[in-house]
Amino acid sequence: MSTNSLFEPFRLKSLNIKNRIVMAPMTRSFSPNGIPTDQVAAYYQKRAEGEVGLILSEGTVIERVSSSNDANIPHFYGEQALAGWQKVINGVHSAGGSMGPQIWHMGIMDNHHSGWLPGQPFEGPSGLNRPGNNNGNTMTDADIADAIAAYGRAAADAKRLGFDCVELHGAHGYLIDQFFWEGTNERTDVYGGKTLAERSRFGIEVIKEVRKQVGEDFAVIIRLSQWKPADYTNQLAKTPQEMEAWLNPLADAGVDVFHCSQRRFWEPEFEDSDLNFAGWAKKLTGKATITVGSVGLTGEFLAAFGGESSQPSSLDELMRRKDRGDFDLVGVGRPLLADPHWVQKIRDGRTSELKGFTKAALGELVME
Numbered sequence: 001m002s003t004n005s006l007f008e009p010f011r012l013k014s015l016n017i018k019n020r021i022v023m024a025p026m027t028r029s030f031s032p033n034g035i036p037t038d039q040v041a042a043y044y045q046k047r048a049e050g051e052v053g054l055i056l057s058e059g060t061v062i063e064r065v066s067s068s069n070d071a072n073i074p075h076f077y078g079e080q081a082l083a084g085w086q087k088v089i090n091g092v093h094s095a096g097g098s099m100g101p102q103i104w105h106m107g108i109m110d111n112h113h114s115g116w117l118p119g120q121p122f123e124g125p126s127g128l129n130r131p132g133n134n135n136g137n138t139m140t141d142a143d144i145a146d147a148i149a150a151y152g153r154a155a156a157d158a159k160r161l162g163f164d165c166v167e168l169h170g171a172h173g174y175l176i177d178q179f180f181w182e183g184t185n186e187r188t189d190v191y192g193g194k195t196l197a198e199r200s201r202f203g204i205e206v207i208k209e210v211r212k213q214v215g216e217d218f219a220v221i222i223r224l225s226q227w228k229p230a231d232y233t234n235q236l237a238k239t240p241q242e243m244e245a246w247l248n249p250l251a252d253a254g255v256d257v258f259h260c261s262q263r264r265f266w267e268p269e270f271e272d273s274d275l276n277f278a279g280w281a282k283k284l285t286g287k288a289t290i291t292v293g294s295v296g297l298t299g300e301f302l303a304a305f306g307g308e309s310s311q312p313s314s315l316d317e318l319m320r321r322k323d324r325g326d327f328d329l330v331g332v333g334r335p336l337l338a339d340p341h342w343v344q345k346i347r348d349g350r351t352s353e354l355k356g357f358t359k360a361a362l363g364e365l366v367m368e
């Protein structure tokens with residue numbers, strides 16, 4: 001099956017990208033004290049030289065004392081960290097690429113294996129990072145207001161530094177998602193509630209603040225996932241109606257693109273249809289969507305952390321869905337972590353040169 005339609009340009013507000021391939025955000029923990037190094041800049045520039053359409057950065061944290069559980073995860077605040085990000089975006093632009101930072105607050109976390117802890121306890125909607133596991137503080141109204149302002153400042157800084165868009169990390173059980181999920185949001189105030197739509201208030205306020213800071217013409221992406229690290233089978237929205245009641249208010253608040261995280265993109269979201277999450281999000285909101293999850297690989301990414309290797313796999317099913325109009329853009333994670341030339345190899349049909357993925361690639365910033 002032809003991959004030609006992956007190589008059509010895509011325009012939306014501030015985004016003007018040469019193909020449909022998006023480098024998925026991947027935490028690398030190579031930024032000591034939260035400062036992205038020249039090596040980090042070179043790593044992203046290599047992916048731009050490799051003709052990735054849009055690069056999304058690893059999650060980079062907002063200005064709250066406990067927004068991170070790892071000293072080597074980059075900040076998106078403070079003079080030194082932002083100077084590091086300036087080098088990153090300059091390098092990507094010099095190679096003809098486009099990029100947005102993934103703005104992140106981790107919420108309540110497990111303590112990191114390094115033993116490092118932030119200067120204050122973790123914070124989240126109810127002190128929980130999974131049902132029954134308390135490891136931090138319940139955020140007050142003042143904490144929530146300050147966090148929302150910090151998301152907004154990060155987005156404004158992304159625009160000021162010259163990034164092409166911004167992505168909010170609203171997935172995978174981190175802060176925004178901890179508000180969405182009833183398993184971690186037990187609040188009885190306006191930020192809690194019985195329905196997913198009610199528990200979306202924090203996310204909506206973050207999006208509105210980000211939109212206010214960046215203006216109408218700057219592309220805002222949000223990453224969402226039904227699954228949680230604590231429960232891969234979780235569905236925040238159990239029906240298309242619930243999904244509509246969740247996503248449309250997010251779109252109204254200012255989201256341009258929904259980045260729909262699945263572990264395997266081919267898995268249907270609901271019974272009686274083969275549409276995946278990105279397919280439903282596009283159908284229900286009319287917004288552009290990004291699909292992601294094991295594109296071009298045999299195994300999924302969480303198993304990869306446990307050491308499972310993946311081999312290259314066919315893109316036929318991806319292209320069937322893409323050419324049916326299910327989604328606009330395609331997120332690719334591990335193949336691009338391990339190989340900056342993946343896009344060119346796909347475009348040129350050099351499938352025998354594709355590398356697959358082994359855990360060893362996580363130990364370095366692969367440059368070649």
Ligand SMILES: Cc1cc2nc3c(=O)[nH]c(=O)nc-3n(C[C@H](O)[C@H](O)[C@H](O)COP(=O)(O)O)c2cc1C
Binds near residue numbers: 171261263292
């Ligand atoms: C090393 C690694 C780090 C990741 N870090 C993030 C992250 O910071 N933010 C995020 O939204 N997803 C993160 N992910 C998930 C990826 O963005 C992507 O959704 C996942 O790897 C599935 O895509 P793939 O099968 O193409 O690798 C990470 C994945 C990997 C492998």
